[in-house]
Structure formats: C-alpha cells, structure tokens
Amino acid sequence: MIGLEGKRALVTGGTYGIGLGIAEAMLQAGARVAIASRKPPKDDVKQRLESQGEVCFLQADLSVADEARRCVRDAFNALEGLDALVNNAGSFFDVDFMDLTEEHFARTFDLNVRGYFLASQEFARVVGQRDFDAAIICVGSSNSIQAEHGSVLYDTSKGAIFMLMRSMAVSLGKHGIRVNGLGPGLIRTPLSSGGLASVPGAEKLLNAQMPLGRIGEIEDCGGAAVFLASDAAKYITGHMLYVDGGLTALQAIWELPEA
Numbered sequence: 001m002i003g004l005e006g007k008r009a010l011v012t013g014g015t016y017g018i019g020l021g022i023a024e025a026m027l028q029a030g031a032r033v034a035i036a037s038r039k040p041p042k043d044d045v046k047q048r049l050e051s052q053g054e055v056c057f058l059q060a061d062l063s064v065a066d067e068a069r070r071c072v073r074d075a076f077n078a079l080e081g082l083d084a085l086v087n088n089a090g091s092f093f094d095v096d097f098m099d100l101t102e103e104h105f106a107r108t109f110d111l112n113v114r115g116y117f118l119a120s121q122e123f124a125r126v127v128g129q130r131d132f133d134a135a136i137i138c139v140g141s142s143n144s145i146q147a148e149h150g151s152v153l154y155d156t157s158k159g160a161i162f163m164l165m166r167s168m169a170v171s172l173g174k175h176g177i178r179v180n181g182l183g184p185g186l187i188r189t190p191l192s193s194g195g196l197a198s199v200p201g202a203e204k205l206l207n208a209q210m211p212l213g214r215i216g217e218i219e220d221c222g223g224a225a226v227f228l229a230s231d232a233a234k235y236i237t238g239h240m241l242y243v244d245g246g247l248t249a250l251q252a253i254w255e256l257p258e259a
Helices: 017-028 043-050 065-079 102-127 152-175 190-198 202-208 219-229
Strands: 008-012 032-037 055-059 084-087 134-139 177-184 240-243
Touching (some): 017 219, 084 219, 134 152, 152 177, 177 219, 190 202, 219 240
Parallel strands (some): 008 032, 032 055, 177 240
16 A cells, blocks of 8 residues: 555655655655745756656745746646645755844745645645645654754744645645644754764764664655555544654653763
C-alpha cells in the first residue's frame, strides 16, 4: 500500500535540504514529481533527480502571492493533474530579538506561512472534489512546539504552520482532501550545517539529546512524506508526524557527553 505509483506530486523547495530528500523518496516510490524552487537547480542536483524518475522543474518564489498560485497551476498542467502537494519552501531570517524588524517578520511569514496557505488553496481549487486520495503535506518542524534560542520568528512561523495544517484539514475534509504535517527535528541540511560547524562540540552535544543518538539526515524525512501522501494514510488527516529521532519526547539530558 505504501507506494505512489500513478500519483502526481508537487514539492516546493525541492532542490535542496529536506525538500530534496522528500522529492527523491517520492520519485523512488513511483510518483511523477514537479519540483519548484526560487532558483534553477544546480546541474548535479538536476541530474540526480532525473535519474530517479519522471520529474519536471518549475521556477517560483513562493513568498510572492501570484507566484505561489501560478506554481500550483503550472505543476497541474505539466503533470496533467495533481494528487499531492508538499509545502516545504521556507527559510530562516532571524537575528537577535531586539534587532528584529517588521521586514524580518514579513519576509518570514510571506514565505513560511502565506506561501503554504496560497499554494494549498490553489491546490484544492485545481484538484476539485476527491475521495481522500489527494493529500497536502505541510512541512513544519519540532520548532512548531519547542522554542529555540535566537529563533523567534522562525519558531512562530512553524507554530502557525501547525495550526494552519490542522485548520485546513477540518475545512478540506468535505472536499475529500487530507492535510497533514511533517515535523522534522534537527536535520543535517545546508541551512543547519553552518551552525553545527561553527560551534565546537555542538554536534556531539546535540547527538546526546537524541534518543536515537544522532542528528537526522534528509533521507530520514522522505519515507514519512511518502506515507502521508499514499493511500496507506487515507484515514489520517490533521496530524503532525514528527521525524525527530525522539527529540520532542525527551525532557532534558542529565549529563554532558564526555569530551
């Protein structure tokens, strides 16, 4: 049951990080995939994805309202239909709390939240009435429910995604469209790797806080997204599936790892 043969999916922000892991997993599961990104994919990424299945690439800035809607329509036309939307395009724009501005707020929420809302609304319009065989997946974070130092706007946007996902699940149930969330914990991506490398001992300390003993890799997110998009999840809606190595289950570590 956990396959995507015959399914057509749009993954936003699918040329790097977690989105890349999700796009690859969906291709490997048999889906035809449209991948949207703000910039054209690098040649090695393009070749890597094309070698795994039928894929097309779209260029769109999901923080711009018209582009978010157009992206969904373009994917629908390119694949001759859509069965799944993975809202993943997002980023981190925080600075110290006292230095945050309205521009930081707008930039964060335009991409991380408004882009999800508009793409989801357009998806529901173009796919029409379904029999719970169409799915929207909103990539949130363990930061949806756990705050992190120096991350006020990012954390707040991820919390908003949590409730956006649940509310859309309630509203779109009558349309036969399922809406769920994927909540990665600390995953090794281009966005997180710089921070890990800049603090001596950070990776060892963070590994110690994971019940599974390690920071996640982008491949760890792909299978969960495939499941949520598949018919195996046909009676699941309004849930956030945390892919976090147990991070959100652990209250605190009792001792620092040995040097």
